[in-house]
Amino acid sequence: MHSSETTAPGALEMVTVVESEERPRRRPRRERPRTIKLTAGDYALRGVSYVVVSLFALFCALPFVLIISASFSSESEILRSGFGLLPKGFTLTAYEFIFRAPRQIIGSYVVTVTMTVLGTAIGLFIISMTGFALYRKDFPFRNHISFFIYFTTLFSAGLAPTFLWVSRTLGLRGSYLAVFLPLLMTPWLIILMKNFMRTVPYEIIESGKVDGAGDFRIFVQLALPMMKPALATVGLFLALGYWNEWYLSSLYLGSSVEFKPLQYHLYNIINTANALRNSVAGSNVVVTDLPSNTLKMASAVVATGPILLAYPFVQKYFVSGITVGAVKG
């Protein structure tokens, strides 16, 4: 989630997570005075709102329909009349091509799922530990360390020196570690965690100290259980970072590994003819028989599917990521 980092920190502290539909639980539904009559203008605004919101939501969903339809289309129909909103000559050929020789796609899945699970677990542990320490008012170095972490967002060496450092000095070129390690944490996620931490009452920590618990024990036994929403949100952004990763792979992996992370595999299928052919290698197909257009679309569906299925369940944490946001470091 590179782009979420560019969301301005600071401004978001003023907004609390409020969803209108959750209100009636706390308040009787009819509390709003019914004496206020809606004017014609109010009704017009409301009507326009429904129409515009519907249209925009459809506009957002449309490309997904295009991709899914195209993946179920027959290649010859697509070559004749192009992609459309509905499948043309419904067929499963493209998916058959992918799963006839599933070695590549299964390898990519294993790489991406392993990285996502491990990276999210390790990243979450380190981020929450750091967030906890930086939240402690009695930690004399909290401001120094906060600034040390935050400064990396203000000034960076840039791509070329970083690339040389990671690939030459650290020698990570062609290693999955070059992709795995840099995604473990971002300053934004540490600050997000620290902000979430404010919901943990400070008395809890003090009570732990009075009982003689060490700082690490206070963190594990008292703070962590109260940080579940924070862990869910930060964990979601970490997992999303790993799942959607293609950039570091393109820099450091290139073609040096057999199994590429899922999105980078898709990136190659879309951008190079060879990758498309190799992705179904072993199925002994003549290149001209390859349904290249629909195969690209089916690959996109296979690479994106699981995260789309998970999306409705994690949406609320996705929203709290931007509403809790990042306050000053």
Added chain:
Amino acid sequence: MAATAATRRRGSLLRSISSSKVLLLMCLPAVAFFVVFNYAPLPGIWIAFTNFNYREGIFGSPFIGLRNFEFLIRSGQLWLLTRNTVLYNLAFIVIGNILQISLAIMLNEVRMKYFKKVSQTLMFLPYFISVVLIGVIAFNVLNYDTGALNALIKATGGDPIKIYSMAGIWPFIIVLVFLWQSTGYGSIVYFAAIMGIDKTLFEAAAIDGASAWQRIRYVILPSLKPTFIILLLFALGGIMSGNFGLFWNLIGNNAALYSTTDIIETSVYRMVVSQNNFTTSTAVGLYQSIFGFALVMLANWFVRRVNKDYALF
């Protein structure tokens, strides 16, 4: 005197370290991470002032002063990249914020719970998927032979257009894709701010007979002003950095489109990955870092003047 003060300070420093050693240890993995991946590459900036070659390494390569920068300025490349980066960001910021605020106001008017839920789910979706998929979508819609857009044009009797070789049209496409991707998710901040407005303000406005437009103009918009100003200032602070993934997956190595679509980050990426050109790319990167840093500082200074609480530092 000074010596005793210094020893006293050192003594208290040691005491702070020993009293908080567990908390320090808890920060250690994160600190080590940023040292290794963010601080350690910093000396590599020196490459910008050398004629770098692999054999002699970063500090062995001949020092050539500012010649890399001179070349970038004289060739006009730096100006082109800066212009594109800044103009795209300005378009993203201005149009993006207007649409996000409008959408938030309209979402606030929607009363049906499920309608709101479903439409929001669809609107946040583009922000959730990888930029690679955005490249796939662009291919599906825009390619010459089978693209959905050309299919539509052909079906209505028109001649198909070669969109991937028309540089002039891409600023519109890129801005449109950006808005598609981020308007829904970005509207959450404004929507939350509207939800946070004191309900009695709306009631008072209604009793005074305010029209729908007046309610927006005199109640909602003024309440969004602080959020807007802060978001705007920080966005302006980031005006030198781009949206690399989006640009790269839409344009990639399509040289026919560079004049209108190449931004600093795509250009640097191409130099490093395809051309192994480390001197020019480091110089461009350093230019971006320094200007970006200055702009963030300036933005922060303005934010501090508007409202101290929201300043970064």
